[in-house]
Amino acid sequence: MNFTDNLAIQLKAAGFSATTDQLSQFTTYYEMLIETNKYLNLTAITDPHEVAVKHFVDSLTALDDKDLIFKEGAKLLDLGTGAGFTGIPLAIMRPDLEIVLSDSLQKRLNFLSDVISKLGLHKVTTLHGRAEDISHDSAHREAYDLVTSRAVARLPVLLEWALPYVKQNGYMVALKGAAYEEEMAEASKALKILKGSIEQVKPVQLPTLDDKRAIIYIKKTGVTPKLYPRKPKDIKTKPLV
Secondary structure, three states, rough: OOOOHHHHHHHHHHHOOOOHHHHHHHHHHHHHHHHHHOOOOOOOOHHHHHHHHHHHHHHHHHOOOOOOOOOOEEEEEEEEEOOOOHHHHHHOOOOOOEEEEEEOOOOHHHHHHHHHHHHHHOOOOEEEEEEEHOOOOOOOOOEEEEEEEEOOHHHHHHHHHHHHEEEEEEEEEEOOOOOOOHHHHHHHHHHHHOOOOEEEEEEEEEOOOOOEEEEEEEOOOOOOOOOOOHHHHHHHHOOOO
């Protein structure tokens, strides 16, 4: 079975329906990912089925069932996007979203710029820099309806990086693995200081996999104090736990 047909099956199993054009975009993205990965470290996952499930379908599980969080035309920052997860799959399935892909490595963003151009993702742009630096820029601080992040750091650290970008009443959406309950328990202090509240936790079961995952939807409840995020050394050695 080819990549496109298998992806269609896995998307359907996860509750998503993609058009022929969207499947074509995903396939082109997959081909560019694998080709570029030969000389630029983008992903350790290269098996076609695993890319379909663990990268593409997994990214789409961030979407809420009734689009109450991922509202029409929302402005979204994908923090630590890496090879474009979650941002590119979301842009393919939800072309109404205005998506910014943020990463600290320019080489990865160059790859993503090529993907954006090739797929015709007109509402997607890239942003180069460290998360803890850019969020102190008034152009980006509390400027986004949504911030997504996938497997970047444990939740207390991730909150300090991400919540400063989120508008009041907007959401940070964290895609988490098996330790998500433990991470949530660690995050109470960070949530209080940074002005966030866990509003919803959605357990996720990916097709053909039996590992434990969840999407954590965190609502921004106030203005994050200007002190945060702190310097990288302080964030890592003195996390808000």
